[in-house]
Amino acid sequence: MSNETITQAVSERYARAAATGEQICCPTGYNFEDLRTFVPEEVLKVSYGCGTPAGLDTVRAGETVLDIGSGGGIDCFEASRRVGPTGRVVGIDMTDEMLAIARRNAPIAAANLGYASSNVEFRKGMAEAMPVEDGSIDLIISNCVINLAPEKRKVFHEMFRVLRPGGRFTISDIVSEHPVPNYLNHDVEKWGNCLSGALQLGDYVSGMIEAGFLGIHQIRSIPWQEIDGIHFLSITLTGYKLPAAVEPNGVRFATLRGPFSQVVDELGQRYQRGVPQAVNARTVQLLKTPPFEPLFLLSETPLALEPSDARWLAVLPEQVPCVWRGDYAMLTGPFTEVEDDDHHVFRRGSPLEICSKTLKVLESDLYRRHFAMINRAAGEISGSQVACSPTGGCC
Ligand SMILES: C[S@@+](CC[C@H](N)C(=O)[O-])C[C@H]1O[C@@H](n2cnc3c(N)ncnc32)[C@H](O)[C@@H]1O
Secondary structure, three states: OOHHHHHHHHHHHHHHHHHHOOOOOOOOOOOHHHHOOOOOHHHHHOOOOOOOOOOOOOOOOOOEEEEEOOOOOHHHHHHHHHHOOOOEEEEEEOOHHHHHHHHHHHHHHHHHHOOOOOOEEEEEOEOOEOOOOOOOEEEEEEEOOHHHOOOHHHHHHHHHHHEEEEEEEEEEEEEEOOOOOHHHHOOHHHHHOOOOOOEEHHHHHHHHHHHOOEEEEEEEEEEEEEEOOEEEEEEEEEEEOOOOOOOOOOOOEEEEOOOOOEEEOOOOOEEEEOOEEEOOHHHHHHHOOOOOHHHEEEEOOOOOOOOOOOOOOOOOOOOOOEOOOOEEEEEOOOOOEEEOOOOOEEEOOOOEEEOHHHHHHHOOHHHHOOEEEEEOOOOOOOOOOEOOOOOOOOO
16 A cells, blocks of 8 residues: 555545544543533544643643644644643644634634634644744644554654754554554554554654654553554653753763663663763753653762662562463663563563563552553463562562
8 A cells, every 4th residue: 555545545534534523543531521611512522532642731831832633623722721822732634624623613712711812723734744844843742643644754753853952742642562464554444543554662662763852751551452462552652852952061970770770771871770870961961851850860970879778769579479460561661671670671662571570560650650561361360370480589
């Protein structure tokens, strides 16, 4: 199938959906009762997202927000409320029928919010060639769209182009745990259902890093569907276009606090917990972004940490036998590789089978935000207990 065929089929699918309001894809997680206070029903009826990228506290007053694949406009209107009347929102979409719904409801949503005029503009355009100026956007959002674009690398490069240095994205999308095979990839119907075009998580994140983004990490992930043994997830990711100029800041060392025993960041730097590591100014910029910041101590002189130090972070498994229940953990970020205290090595985007003991560790507050979980067991598991390792550690 050519890219043109896919794009046309997807656009026809969403034109039809705009007319019928048929159910496609997944629950978003938005509070519709709350949205109903200012978003017209016609918009809510054609909500086809898989997350809540505009509903997170990361949208700040006064910002310029871009929504890629804005559909009927649900995320644009929520962003409009959050940026306030001094902020601006631009939605782009390729489907005329969706644009028509969004445009006719923009003045209604603005009036419901008490704004003198709408701060939302809807433009017709492709995610692969966005009608948006270079460096003009503070925050990019998108809800279940990039999986539908046949040329995702172009989309990631366009995102990087339109963001200002220091800008960021928060995107909800469908990804898979394994590459989608050809027989699904060439199924036009499943493109429109947000399945055939889903990238494997590792490929999705690599495409973003190749475009220039860093600090990519998950806000949320939810298992969605399984087809022929392939698990599809709805994931919300955030990442940064770091400022170009690196300010001298005196910091020359970074010490990993934990909970991992060692990690590798997206610039290829490896850190061992408690051991000070010399870092350059670019790395310091990265480590100051929110997902890294609580995990590191940044210092001008080397600072070693001992396990007895209150700043040392660790979550140890219980010293009991464990059970295999079909659970797999997939590292989502912001690191490319991590190791836990039981010597499990997790690589971003690669599911690793874990036992009940490790599941408990990874579900703790310190670990949870870094992993997406999948269960591959077909039914009930009676699972006999096993002693994982002679030392009482985990398998
Ligand atoms: C699954 S719907 C999501 C719409 C909206 N974000 C929401 O949450 O309701 C996908 C939307 O993206 C648009 N779209 C898909 N691929 C696109 C592309 N390559 N460029 C621009 N728009 C695209 C479709 O027209 C459709 O309106």
